[in-house]
Amino acid sequence: MAGSTSTSKAASRLTRSEPFVWRLPLDPSRGMRVEGRVFLSEALLPGALKDLSLDQVANVAMLPGILEASIAMPDIHQGYGFPIGGVAAMDPDTGVVSPGGVGFDINCGVRLLSTPLGATEVRRFLTELVGVLAADVPAGTGSKGPLTLSDTALDEVLRQGLEWAASEGYATREDLACCEEGGRMAGALPEKVSLAAKRRGQRQLGTLGAGNHFLEVQAVDEIFEPALAKAFGLRLGGVVVMIHTGSRGLGHQVATDYIRLMDSAMARANISLPDRQLACAPVRSPEGRDYLAAMACACNFAWCNRQLIAFRTREAFRKIFGPTNLPLVYDVAHNIAKFERHLVGGQEKLVLVHRKGATRAFPPHHRDLPESYRETGQPIFIPGDMGRYSFVLAGAPGAMERSFGSVCHGAGRVLSRTAARRRQNFYEIEADLKRQGIVARAASRSGITEEAPDAYKDVAEVVNVVEGAGLARRVARLRPLGVIKG
């Protein structure tokens, strides 16, 4: 039986229209309602042609109510229904919402904490620090979190997000200000989240998960924009902590439940789509509204998850270095659907933006930014692969003009997980990391081998494209010192 490496049919129709932008022309005969717009470079082009991601860009262009273009970021790769790196803005009155356009890991995202410590002093205690973090931040399949939430408490997490965390003493008011949506998405209705999802989430709050999730202690390795870096609290040689995780089993189950629900609803209405994973419902329908209310709950869960891990991280630093301030620089989501105001055909209107493996990138002076970032634009974190650089960016006006305020989320995979595990064994990778002075702790071997640096596209090239296309500006580059993985 064939695997999923069929050839893309859309690949032959892709043409370069300007530096860093390739287009899939609008073709109503194929059911497309808008064109496809893919941010790429010559270097990244072969990767985009190798799997079915361009066909997925074309499929998304068929969705009712999609505005302007089916957009994809330079770290594009094949996903479920939507490509990963996909952005689609919908008219809320005539358009659909699709759980596949958000992803299974609802509100998977990244937060960055800054510290007053330098790389040299942290290196002296790096092994101990990574040891404490590995002990105190549960990671890996089957791991349980530090809390088992009662049903009532879980409902409060889902309803209130970081407001719950603040009332419990896990978050400061500054943490809430430096988080998308203030860490609490409005319209969250816990009764729209299934019992199955709540059962999965009940013991998982405060856990990292596995796969490509991680906690990294990093050093600021290079600064590209000194004024922006300073405003973000970053200085050369300074140590920061990056946390990448999402809504764990709760979010995965919400996505599963609503894909199933919408798939059934579409079958009953005799609507067929080229891909069952594109199951969707009108934004204003009961199914659409229920999904958004449940999605908001999962988003709130994810923010609390990252907050609890940040809390444990702050405790770990205190254990090793004494009282230390680790302020939150920002927290960004890269699997989410948001109601935002954007210019469409010269008029500002409310739209629903799906970002699946894409990060919000608001420019300077955007009204939704906290006061501290009004002049700089929104901080954006682009995690690289294990053992390689991550980047800090700032949103630029081009994002509002060309991508509904969005940029990439991280490097896309080039090697499949099974191929990655065959290519380098655990000991070789561990030796490689050690040579670079990186202390890595993973809960499982596949946590290291499947995330081997070779398995990912070079994030520097992906960042190069989003900067070249005017979507964001590079602010700093971060280098890993210590890694915790599942």
Added chain:
Amino acid sequence: MTGRGAGGFAVLEHPADIGIAFSGASLPEALEQAARGLTSLLVGDSPVEERRSLVVTVEGRDSLELLFNWLGELLLAFDADGFICARFKIETLGDNAVRAELLGEDFDPVRHQPVHDVKAITYHQMELAPDAKGAWHGRVYFDI
């Protein structure tokens, strides 16, 4: 393919995630092989003992939804309750409905080595159908 008799399962490559192809002489046997495939993705070949049992009833509007819901129940049992299956007693209840007694035990981080963090079952290129001889063949991809 690994597995007993005419059936079994094999792991499939995918750009970012993972899948299995599976087969069985009957629908219940094919579903059993799909379940064994999922278990192997979760805990590899860690030995799983029969210490307790769980009964599940699953249905779907077609064979694909049945497969989606069947594997979804098993994943839920694992992720929410830490239950891993060693043996399955599956009976069909009608078209696209099954009742199964699952024998297994709770996940033990010492004895069970986790392999993949399976997040969800997907409909991506999903297949499940009988061939001319009545044997069932299927394929499913998981988000990890």
